[in-house]
Amino acid sequence: xxxxxxxxxxxxxxxxxxxxxxxxxxxxxxxxxxxxxxxxxxxxxxxxxxxxxxxxxxxxxxxxxxxxxxxxxxxxxxxxxxxxxxxxxxxxxxxxxxxxxxxxxxxxxxxxxxxxxxxxxxxxxxxxxxxxxxxxxxxxxxxxxxxxxxxxxxxxxxxxxxxxxxxxxxxxxxxxxxxxxxxxxxxxxxxxxxxxxxxxxxxxxxxxxxxxxxxxxxxxxxxxxxxxxxxxxxxxxxxxxxxxxxxxxxxxxxxxxxxxxxxxxxxxxxxxxxxxxxxxxxxxxxxx
Amino acid sequence: xxxxxxxxxxxxxxxxxxxxxxxxxxxxxxxxxxxxxxxxxxxxxxxxxxxxxxxxxxxxxxxxxxxxxxxxxxxxxxxxxxxxxxxxxxxxxxxxxxxxxxxxxxxxxxxxxxxxxxxxxxxxxxxxxxxxxxxxxxxxxxxxxxxxxxxxxxxxxxxxxxxxxxxxxxxxxxxxxxxxxxxxxxxxxxxxxxxxxxxxxxxxxxxxxxxxxxxxxxxxxxxxxxxxxxxxxxxxxxxxxxxxxxxxxxxxxxxxxxxxxxxxx
Numbered sequence: 001x002x003x004x005x006x007x008x009x010x011x012x013x014x015x016x017x018x019x020x021x022x023x024x025x026x027x028x029x030x031x032x033x034x035x036x037x038x039x040x041x042x043x044x045x046x047x048x049x050x051x052x053x054x055x056x057x058x059x060x061x062x063x064x065x066x067x068x069x070x071x072x073x074x075x076x077x078x079x080x081x082x083x084x085x086x087x088x089x090x091x092x093x094x095x096x097x098x099x100x101x102x103x104x105x106x107x108x109x110x111x112x113x114x115x116x117x118x119x120x121x122x123x124x125x126x127x128x129x130x131x132x133x134x135x136x137x138x139x140x141x142x143x144x145x146x147x148x149x150x151x152x153x154x155x156x157x158x159x160x161x162x163x164x165x166x167x168x169x170x171x172x173x174x175x176x177x178x179x180x181x182x183x184x185x186x187x188x189x190x191x192x193x194x195x196x197x198x199x200x201x202x203x204x205x206x207x208x209x210x211x212x213x214x215x216x217x218x219x220x221x222x223x224x225x226x227x228x229x230x231x232x233x234x235x236x237x238x239x240x241x242x243x244x245x246x247x248x249x250x251x252x253x254x255x256x257x258x259x260x261x262x263x264x265x266x267x268x269x270x271x272x273x274x275x276x277x278x279x280x281x282x283x284x285x286x287x288x
Numbered sequence: 289x290x291x292x293x294x295x296x297x298x299x300x301x302x303x304x305x306x307x308x309x310x311x312x313x314x315x316x317x318x319x320x321x322x323x324x325x326x327x328x329x330x331x332x333x334x335x336x337x338x339x340x341x342x343x344x345x346x347x348x349x350x351x352x353x354x355x356x357x358x359x360x361x362x363x364x365x366x367x368x369x370x371x372x373x374x375x376x377x378x379x380x381x382x383x384x385x386x387x388x389x390x391x392x393x394x395x396x397x398x399x400x401x402x403x404x405x406x407x408x409x410x411x412x413x414x415x416x417x418x419x420x421x422x423x424x425x426x427x428x429x430x431x432x433x434x435x436x437x438x439x440x441x442x443x444x445x446x447x448x449x450x451x452x453x454x455x456x457x458x459x460x461x462x463x464x465x466x467x468x469x470x471x472x473x474x475x476x477x478x479x480x481x482x483x484x485x486x487x488x489x490x491x492x493x494x495x496x497x498x499x500x501x502x503x504x505x506x507x508x509x510x511x512x513x514x515x516x517x518x519x520x521x522x523x524x525x526x527x528x529x530x531x532x533x534x535x536x537x538x539x540x541x542x543x544x545x546x547x548x549x550x551x552x553x
Contacts (some may be wrong), residue, residue, distance in 0.1 A: 010463035014378030017371045019386075022393045023523070025431040029412030033404075036411060089308050104305070112492045113310050113320070113535040117509045118528050121520055122315025125322060125330050132318065137333070165312065215399055222399040226494050230516060240403050240495075247407060247499065257411070260404045262298040267400055281395040282439050 037257035046253030055258035075221035082168035090176040151233030168213035175209025323525035353511035361490040364429035406499035420502025438480035444478025523537025
């Protein structure tokens with residue numbers, strides 16, 4: 001008689017990894033940050049165990065509020081730009097055969113195989129004062145002096161839009177490809193203009209996909225400090241810069257922790273909204 | 289007349305798609321181009337050379353960073369693929385106390401700002417007094433990859449016909465035997481795409497490594513961050529080009545292999 005494995009052992013093998021992973025690598029670290037956010041920092045880069053709410057109060061200082069608004073405005077603009085590119089891209093892709101679609105969507109992911117920091121440097125070569133775009137435009141005589149394409153908000157917006165575009169394309173494409181083609185032909189047969197087809201058919205049916213992508217773009221867009229550093233030249237600070245500085249240069253961990261918790265709560269709020277409009281958690285990131 | 293207009297629309301649509309790809313590949317194309325540049329600065333293209341591909345191997349720091357990056361990417365892919373696959377199966381099949389909570393928590397790293405995850409992990413590591421270094425970076429990469437593997441495997445699990453597993457068990461196969469011979473082979477597409485995603489995310493990561501590496505640890509993004517202010521030399525471009533060629537070849541081969549297998553079915 002063959003010995004059969006007890007089902008409870010199997011059960012442990014498939015359920016314990018999830019539990020250990022969640023508790024050890026997600027919950028425990030977040031709870032510790034939460035704890036840190038109530039401590040008091042001393043002036044030597046450490047902290048004392050005097051519990052306080054001051055770190056949270058400090059978040060609402062006018063200088064920080066202005067920065068949050070600016071960073072959020074940049075992130076919103078980037079989200080809008082990626083939406084503006086992804087929708088026509090996904091809809092136009094529908095004309096292609098399934099095989100071609102699969103290939104092209106895989107191609108969208110290829111840039112990720114090169115580290116995003118290196119790709120950001122690729123933009124430096126293109127955008128800087130004596131970069132490829134400026135020298136190209138000047139040699140054609142279109143401009144007489146170089147344009148300021150980086151070390152400003154413009155550079156940050158380009159860098160973020162570029163880096164985050166695939167995160168919008170994937171969920172939007174996945175949602176658009178699920179729209180029943182018959183609905184589109186019906187709308188067209190009934191004389192709907194292209195804009196109307198988009199507004200009345202595509203948009204309502206792909207809303208959760210668009211929101212999914214917007215989450216995946218907006219949230220990193222307020223945190224990707226390296227893009228703001230390199231293409232913004234440190235002139236424009238985004239929320240990610242502020243948090244990083246608290247941990248690395250200012251060494252005020254409790255305030256950095258409070259900022260992190262604040263950002264996390266904001267993310268959870270957006271996530272709740274996403275689920276309210278019918279989004280599914282397991283589709284986050286686009287069902288790639 | 290209408291046909292001509294249609295055709296024009298067709299070309300315009302294709303043009304748009306092409307432009308999007310130009311945008312996505314432009315900085316990479318520039319990096320590749322400048323890997324053949326005789327000038328030491330990545331500013332003007334002065335002449336063609338392949339010397340950077342040889343000089344690359346003299347830059348010990350860069351080679352070291354490359355090695356660490358690949359080691360971390362490979363190990364974190366293997367570990368997170370195993371963890372993620374088991375978790376996806378476990379969460380689908382079993383109920384346990386706190387499952388509802390775990391089931392939500394597991395998706396948080398996908399949306400949570402990377403910087404917050406990086407800081408949380410850094411704080412967690414200091415709490416348990418884990419020395420920051422390659423191992424902490426590895427753990428962190430596993431931490432952000434697992435949820436992506438789970439979502440990928442889960443989409444395969446949802447389409448999995450239940451009768452196969454039941455048939456195997458009716459015929460006397462134990463749970464583990466069913467897992468290895470029935471469930472896992474059927475889940476292969478989801479597992480493979482999850483693993484590829486984990487590998488890609490690990491290669492692409494900057495922020496999480498930035499916080500969890502600690503001083504003196506050398507991986508590619510950290511090396512590049514340290515030299516980017518003074519200017520990147522073309523040996524980095526050369527390495528990037530080689531990596532891009534290698535990963536593209538691997539991807540193409542695996543894609544061809546999969547379609548050939550599909551055809552055989």
